[in-house]
Amino acid sequence: MFSGKSIELIRQVNRHKVAGKRVIVFNFSGDKRYSGTAEAKSFDGLSTWSIPAASCDEISARVDAEHEVIVIDEIQFFDDPTIDLLLEYVQSGKEVIVAGLNLDFRAKPFIFRGSTRTMADIMVHADSIFALHAICTFKNGHICGAPATRTQRLRDGRPVAADDPVVQIGSQESYEARCIRHHSVAPVTSGI
């Protein structure tokens, strides 16, 4: 979040297109920017087209033998079999490029849907890993400005508790990029 990972993904897509590769791009369809259609839409407002998807099945239904490069944004929101599908693509000679978050707002590893596996299970198979960080926007007289490795989840300006559902797409809450010193999670509310 705020780290420029989608911009980096578009840069990679464009490099492969210049090289004449057949590229297919997916974004997570839970993202309200794209929901309600399975048609490809502009990813960057320009010439990068992206297909909304949310699962392994939706990806495999659109990828055919001609595709040489598979690109997926927000990979951490997909389901468990997606991890194995991507490995199969690599083994069959395709190139796979994904972008995603390592940690949720609690600073715990993002767990794939229906899974115990995390981004680490993809990263161990990667030839290259780029760690992109936003800037910590915590303000106490001045903006902190340290590399932000955490996502601060806020409701009404206050940190939410660790027992809040991890993914609430389209909710009224806000997120900020924070460094490890300025990331916090509210105590779990008990018993109700």
Ligand SMILES: [Zn+2]
């Ligand atoms: Zn900070």
